[in-house]
Amino acid sequence: MSDPREPASGGADSREPDADVAIEEPGSVAATSTTTTTTAAARAAAPEVEPPSRWHTMLHQIATGNAIISVLAVILALIVGAIMIAFTDENVQKASVYFFARPGDTVVAVWQSVSGAYTALFQGSVYNFNRDTFAAGIRPLTETLTFATPLIAGGLGVGLAFRVGMFNIGGRGQMLIAASVAGWIGFGFDLPWGLHMLVALIGGLLGGALWAGIAGLLKARTGAHEVIVTIMLNYVAFYLVSWMLRTPGLLQAPGSSNPKTPAMKETAIFPALLGPQYNLHFGFILVVGATVLVWWILSRSSLGFKFRAVGENPNAARVAGINVKSMYVYAMLIAGALLGLAGVSQVLGTVTTGFTAGIDAGIGFDAITVALLGRSTPWGIFVAGILFGAFKAGGFSMQAAEGVPVEIVLVVQSLIVLFIAAPPLVRTIFRLPDPSRAAKRPRPIVTKEVKAK
Incomplete structure (x- = not known):
């Protein structure tokens, strides 16, 4: 009589030699134990796939990032x-x-x-090798950082709005309002050194934040699209500032018929970082601090988590208990303050002899480019702003030297x-791999345990 534990040579109960499941019939000797059989043929038929090395994984992430x-x-x-x-x-x-x-x-x-x-x-x-001294040769780099200061601040404002799912293209209007408020405080008040600069700075940040907050509030309360609202607010800010520059007693310099403000007072001007021979000013330090602050908000704070959740899926964020409307308002307030910093750095750091309605110098729109190049990440925007500052500083040199x-x-x-x-x-x-077609990790072979009754 054949052993009941051996499968029959034919019929419906037959199993392939490489089966992973063992069958025990009731009443057999092994019916009281749990067995798991995996034949040597099954192990040989399924060759092991080695996982990719650490270097291969790192290079793949770089190539698809x-x-x-x-x-x-x-x-x-x-x-x-x-x-x-x-x-x-x-x-x-x-x-x-x-x-x-x-x-x-x-x-x-x-x-x-x-x-x-x-x-x-x-x-x-970057560096002019034709200069006699290192101090003179490094001057182009300081010019790059000076040009990059408002670009970084503006890019942070645009990039922060991007992370919340909003397209803030109202940088020009926010810069103009911030520059007007900071400039008015800068030439219209007599305050001690340090305090005057601080008050002008805070006034400019508040001006930019409130102007951008209009777009955030309208989107939150009425559903108005922020692109249309910010475009219209750009025109409103431009013509409002133009009118104030032509009105004596507001922004126009006394006794002048030109649409230009008086010079900023010495107590309100950003101090030079490396001495009077360079144009680099305290605004660059403020921009570095703003970059760290935005990084902390987006990466380490609960507010940043809510911003990113709303940017990814506002409906899911609403279901999770996040007040989406408030996030829109908060994001535009912070973004407007950052773009306001760009406007303040123009007035108190670069154009201290008075400004016109063209004080924004196209930075409000260049900030969109900087934010896109930086992938809306704080440190990416910082590097992109320096790159575009180098383009601005070196472009004039390229034209003068080479025509x-x-x-x-x-x-x-x-x-x-x-x-x-x-x-x-x-x-x-460049024949880079497509991240959507990444190879999947092989699934391991799992054996199945059968417990006899």
């Missing part, structure tokens, strides 16, 4: 800018006429035009935004 897209977008924009520089250079145009006779001349001319332009860009924004139109720098900035807005294009050009 957002940071590499931003870096490659800048590289692509610089390449396109180099092509434009070469096409607009007179020497390249002359050498290209006899390209087929002497192609080397064209190649040399292209190299000289592109390398000369980008060398001038570097020397105008390259400064508009090419604007084209490069626009191309950066274009490439950032199209990550699949960047991944295709």
Whole structure:
């Protein structure tokens, strides 16, 4: 008689040799125990897949991350800018006429035009090796940081609104109102040094916050779209400030017919950080502190958690008990204060001899580009602001030294935004892996335990 624990050679109860489940019939010797059988053939038939190494995982995360897209977008924009520089250079145009006779001349001319332009860009924004002393050579870097100060502050304001799911393009209006309030306090009051600057700074922050808070309040209470509201508030702020600059007793300088304010008083001006020979002022320190503050709010505070929850899914956040309407108002208040800091740094740090309605200098819209390049993260915005500050500082040097139109720098900035807005294009050009098609980890083989009755 055959052993009842052996499967029959045929029929419905037969099992394959590599089965993972053992069957015990009631009344058998092993009926009182739990057995798990996994044959050697089953282990051999399922080869073990080694998990990817730590370096492979790290490289894959870098290749599929957002940071590499931003870096490659800048590289692509610089390449396109180099092509434009070469096409607009007179020497390249002359050498290209006899390209087929002497192609080397064209190649040399292209190299000289592109390398000369980008060398001038570097020397105008980072370090000028033609200067005699280190103090004179480092001046371009201080100019870069000076230009970057309002860009970083404005980018933080736009990026914070992005994290809450709002598109704040009212930076121009918020900067104008903040600059007007800070400037009015700066030239219209006599206060001790330090206190005067502090009062002007707080006044400007409050002005920008309240102006942006209008858009947040309208969105929270009436559902008005913040894009339309902030665009309209830009026009309102511009024409309001223009009117005040033409009205004696408000912002217009006494005895002047020009739409310009008086000079700021010495007690209200931001002090220079490195001495009077440099333009870098205390506003840069404030911007560094603002970056740390925004990072702490978004990463370490409960308010930042609510901001991110609302930005990801406002309906789910509402179900979780978060007051979504209040988050919209709070976010726009903080964003307006940050853009107000950009306006204050213009008035009290850069244009201290009086300002006009063009005090924003397009920074309100450039801040959108900075926020996009920085991926709406505080430290990413900080680096992006310094990069764009370098473009602004080095663009004028490039134009003066090599005759390259400064508009090419604007084209490069626009191309950066274009490439950032199209990550699949960047991944295709550089053959980067698609993060949505990441390989899945192999599932382990699980054996099943059967307990006999």
